[in-house]
Amino acid sequence: MKNKVIPYGKQSISQSDIDAVVDVLKSDWLTQGPAVPAFESAIAKYCGVNYACATNSATSALHIACLALGVGEGDIVWTSPISFVASSNCALYCGASIDFVDIDLETGNMAATALAKKLVLAKKRNKLPKVVIPVHLAGQSCDMAAINELAKEYNFKVIEDASHAIGAKYKAKPVGSCDYSDITVFSFHPVKIITSAEGGMAVTNCEVLDKSMKRLRSHGITNNPDEMTEPSHGPWYYQQLELGFNYRMTDMQAALGLSQLKQLDNFVSVRNDIATTYNHAFANSTVAHLTQSDDCYSSYHLYIVRLTQCNIEKHKSVITGMREQGIIAHLHYIPIHLQPYYQALGFSDGDFPNAEAYYKQAVTIPLHPTMTADEQQFVINTLIGLV
Numbered sequence: 001m002k003n004k005v006i007p008y009g010k011q012s013i014s015q016s017d018i019d020a021v022v023d024v025l026k027s028d029w030l031t032q033g034p035a036v037p038a039f040e041s042a043i044a045k046y047c048g049v050n051y052a053c054a055t056n057s058a059t060s061a062l063h064i065a066c067l068a069l070g071v072g073e074g075d076i077v078w079t080s081p082i083s084f085v086a087s088s089n090c091a092l093y094c095g096a097s098i099d100f101v102d103i104d105l106e107t108g109n110m111a112a113t114a115l116a117k118k119l120v121l122a123k124k125r126n127k128l129p130k131v132v133i134p135v136h137l138a139g140q141s142c143d144m145a146a147i148n149e150l151a152k153e154y155n156f157k158v159i160e161d162a163s164h165a166i167g168a169k170y171k172a173k174p175v176g177s178c179d180y181s182d183i184t185v186f187s188f189h190p191v192k193i194i195t196s197a198e199g200g201m202a203v204t205n206c207e208v209l210d211k212s213m214k215r216l217r218s219h220g221i222t223n224n225p226d227e228m229t230e231p232s233h234g235p236w237y238y239q240q241l242e243l244g245f246n247y248r249m250t251d252m253q254a255a256l257g258l259s260q261l262k263q264l265d266n267f268v269s270v271r272n273d274i275a276t277t278y279n280h281a282f283a284n285s286t287v288a289h290l291t292q293s294d295d296c297y298s299s300y301h302l303y304i305v306r307l308t309q310c311n312i313e314k315h316k317s318v319i320t321g322m323r324e325q326g327i328i329a330h331l332h333y334i335p336i337h338l339q340p341y342y343q344a345l346g347f348s349d350g351d352f353p354n355a356e357a358y359y360k361q362a363v364t365i366p367l368h369p370t371m372t373a374d375e376q377q378f379v380i381n382t383l384i385g386l387v
């Protein structure tokens with residue numbers, strides 16, 4: 001047992017996933033064929049949302065989501081400091097400036113109360129955000145109803161970074177329904193819930209936003225005569241209307257994603273079972289975990305514990321101690337504002353106290369559908385032995 005490394009997350013690939021990719025390889029289209037729109041339709045149907053735009057990563061989906069919402073120089077975007085750097089880099093790609101909203105220590109998610117407070121101040125200073133990007137940490141939705149109320153009051157747009165949260169539910173509806181946001185973004189990186197190797201998706205109920213994102217992911221080019229500035233010259237004709245990118249997903253990736261989507265509910269159910277076992281195992285210990293809201297069903301991308309009784313040295317020794325036993329404990333995330341690149345933009349230690357306190361306590365322990373009961377018991381015993 002000790003010799004086998006237990007990663008914190010891992011994809012699970014079935015024979016039907018492999019067959020789906022091989023079928024594409026044998027077909028006429030490796031990219032820009034039928035698999036991408038089929039995957040988009042299936043995701044839209046799953047989420048109960050009107051439109052879906054597949055991309056080569058969630059990072060690029062976040063970028064074109066910001067652009068489609070008109071984010072540019074002089075604009076301000078807010079996100080959570082406890083996220084992957086992609087959640088905030090997307091604003092900087094657009095030439096906008098970035099700021100953060102502190103988290104709720106219990107859930108790790110952007111706190112709607114902190115958002116409300118910051119908005120009051122920002123309004124006085126005439127520095128309101130154009131877009132706010134809540135991040136559904138570990139697979140649990142943020143308090144989207146409260147965030148949506150604030151969006152209406154202060155007139156900002158909302159992009160949900162649901163990179164962790166496909167398959168999750170909020171108020172009994174799938175994350176991605178966009179009931180409380182303009183756009184929701186998913187990631188299909190292999191550590192996430194379902195994978196297309198690299199890949200992402202931006203979903204929305206707004207046709208204009210969808211059209212804009214679909215142009216931006218492919219050089220800003222349109223083949224649709226209705227969008228052109230003059231009559232088409234002929235069947236070869238296309239027009240570049242804006243400066244876009246090559247952010248397209250390939251058909252091999254889309255076929256893998258589509259095949260994985262069929263297993264999504266099963267993956268999330270197994271992840272919830274593993275999380276429940278952890279919850280019970282730690283119930284009478286000093287190991288706390290992120291609390292779950294009653295109106296959320298988490299997809300449990302990550303299982304994050306909080307070592308509220310440990311000092312910094314102890315916290316570090318728990319993570320290194322687990323790694324010495326072959327258990328790849330991790331930490332999601334280093335507060336973004338403390339990254340050297342962000343400190344150079346003017347952020348510093350002390351700016352977001354809850355995010356900083358969270359960083360000193362959080363540990364991600366392994367959770368993935370291919371994990372065995374024995375492996376999980378080994379993780380539990382090792383962690384309890386170390387704290």
Ligand SMILES: *Cc1c(COP(=O)(O)O)cnc(C)c1O
Pocket residue numbers: 056057058059060083084086087135161163164186187188189198199200
């Ligand atoms: C993984 C992740 C991303 C980026 O996803 P990619 O598909 O790798 O670009 C963005 N935001 C969060 C919160 C993530 O976890």
